[in-house]
Amino acid sequence: MFGAERAVISLVRYLAADVFRGQRFLAPLLVFLGVMGMLFSYDPGPQLSAYSGSSALIYPICAWLAVVVATSEDVVRREITVVSAGGWPRVLSAVAMTTVLFGLGVAVVATVWAVVASPRPYTFGEFLAGLGAHGVCALLGAGVGLLFARPVFTAIGRTVMAVFAVVVFTYPLGRWTPLGWVLDVLGHNQFSLAVLWAGVFGAVLVSGAVVLGVRRA
Amino acid sequence: MGGYLDGVLLDQVSKRYGRGPWVLRDLTLEVTGTVVLTGANGTGKSTLLKIAAGVLKPSSGRVVRPASVGYVPERFPSDVKMSASSYLAHMGRVRGAGANDVLERLGFVGSLSAPMSELSKGNAQKVALAQAFLATDLLVFDEPWTGLDPEAAAELCVMLEGRTALVSDHEGHLESATRVDLAGGHVTIELSRVVGLDALEALEGVQSVLSRGSSARVVVAPDRSDQVLAEALRLGCSVRSVR
Numbered sequence: 001m002f003g004a005e006r007a008v009i010s011l012v013r014y015l016a017a018d019v020f021r022g023q024r025f026l027a028p029l030l031v032f033l034g035v036m037g038m039l040f041s042y043d044p045g046p047q048l049s050a051y052s053g054s055s056a057l058i059y060p061i062c063a064w065l066a067v068v069v070a071t072s073e074d075v076v077r078r079e080i081t082v083v084s085a086g087g088w089p090r091v092l093s094a095v096a097m098t099t100v101l102f103g104l105g106v107a108v109v110a111t112v113w114a115v116v117a118s119p120r121p122y123t124f125g126e127f128l129a130g131l132g133a134h135g136v137c138a139l140l141g142a143g144v145g146l147l148f149a150r151p152v153f154t155a156i157g158r159t160v161m162a163v164f165a166v167v168v169f170t171y172p173l174g175r176w177t178p179l180g181w182v183l184d185v186l187g188h189n190q191f192s193l194a195v196l197w198a199g200v201f202g203a204v205l206v207s208g209a210v211v212l213g214v215r216r217a
Numbered sequence: 218m219g220g221y222l223d224g225v226l227l228d229q230v231s232k233r234y235g236r237g238p239w240v241l242r243d244l245t246l247e248v249t250g251t252v253v254l255t256g257a258n259g260t261g262k263s264t265l266l267k268i269a270a271g272v273l274k275p276s277s278g279r280v281v282r283p284a285s286v287g288y289v290p291e292r293f294p295s296d297v298k299m300s301a302s303s304y305l306a307h308m309g310r311v312r313g314a315g316a317n318d319v320l321e322r323l324g325f326v327g328s329l330s331a332p333m334s335e336l337s338k339g340n341a342q343k344v345a346l347a348q349a350f351l352a353t354d355l356l357v358f359d360e361p362w363t364g365l366d367p368e369a370a371a372e373l374c375v376m377l378e379g380r381t382a383l384v385s386d387h388e389g390h391l392e393s394a395t396r397v398d399l400a401g402g403h404v405t406i407e408l409s410r411v412v413g414l415d416a417l418e419a420l421e422g423v424q425s426v427l428s429r430g431s432s433a434r435v436v437v438a439p440d441r442s443d444q445v446l447a448e449a450l451r452l453g454c455s456v457r458s459v460r
Contacts, residue, residue, distance in 0.1 A: 079290055
């Protein structure tokens with residue numbers, strides 16, 4: 001019997017191919033690359049502190065990417081996909097997995113960029129710490145984007161406004177948010193369990209977005 | 218929900234969007250073989266098809282459908298950047314199904330590797346049908362003959378023979394199939410300045426009369442609605458709406 005897991009993996013391949021074909025991913029990608037270039041155009045400071053700027057950048061970029069992935073198919077084609085896949089849960093799970101994969105790709109690029117561009121040598125442990133921090137910020141951004149994208153909000157204007165508002169208001173809240181936990185420890189050139197907890201929060205956010213989407217569909 | 222043999226059962230299904238008017242009320246329909254939905258615009262055909270396919274949840278009622286369902290919407294999107302061959306390959310992988318010969322049978326002409334946005338309306342419709350025929354159990358088609366040339370339209374009728382399918386159609390294809398008229402339930406006539414209520418109630422085909430002051434709502438069988446309307450006007454009533 002053709003399993004649900006294989007259907008979801010096939011959906012991830014399809015959605016990724018569709019996003020690449022649609023080219024709407026180029027805008028957030030170019031913004032990401034441009035800002036990364038500025039961040040690392042001079043000595044960004046101690047190893048883990050250098051990751052705080054790129055971690056703060058990945059959060060809105062991944063929220064943007066989440067909206068791109070969730071709305072890559074128009075409403076009618078999404079309906080066909082839902083019927084083909086056997087229901088909304090599989091499709092929305094695949095949308096979340098595709099978004100997280102894109103986010104992790106961005107996280108790898110950001111982590112390697114610092115190692116290559118910084119004049120300071122990085123240990124493997126610092127590299128892994130940076131990869132973890134970037135991955136957590138990607139997960140948080142993906143969760144915020146998915147939480148307000150179709151089918152939770154059906155109008156793209158409302159999606160953009162809601163995601164923009166949450167992203168913008170996250171920064172002033174500082175250590176009151178999981179993103180703030182990550183940026184705080186990186187800013188002190190440290191790594192702690194707070195990053196892990198922020199990752200758990202991000203995973204819950206992404207899962208919650210899937211559950212909410214299934215209920216609203 | 219799955220597991221209902223190879224057909225679909227809609228049991229006491231009702232649907233409204235948000236707090237809007239009811240699009241479907243207490244509809245029960247069992248589809249085995251080919252069933253054609255008919256009815257005027259706005260009678261809820263597309264909504265019923267989406268519920269049968271699993272795109273929409275009913276506001277109330279129960280739907281039991283098989284595992285493998287193919288769906289063709291009323292209008293296949295025209296701005297898809299992916300090629301037809303790539304799209305069908307992906308849909309096949311999602312279903313765990315191999316390629317079919319639907320495009321050949323429908324006479325698809327053009328490039329399978331070009332973006333679907335460059336296809337004609339008819340060829341795009343053939344791609345939509347090809348992905349739906351990957352399903353093994355139930356087919357749910359909303360106006361599937363739209364944009365097809367006569368040869369392809371005739372071939373589609375042949376391809377639907379022997380399949381379990383729920384199809385909406387305005388053009389009289391599939392004459393031998395079971396037909397369900399969604400507007401066949403009743404016609405509601407809203408009247409004001411009502412006189413001769415007893416005479417209206419006694420007319421053949423009148424199912425119910427609900428009076429409120431000088432207004433009344435008359436529910437009548439569709440095939441008798443014209444006679445009831447004529448009699449209401451003859452009695453001097455004002456007709457506010459017919460739906």
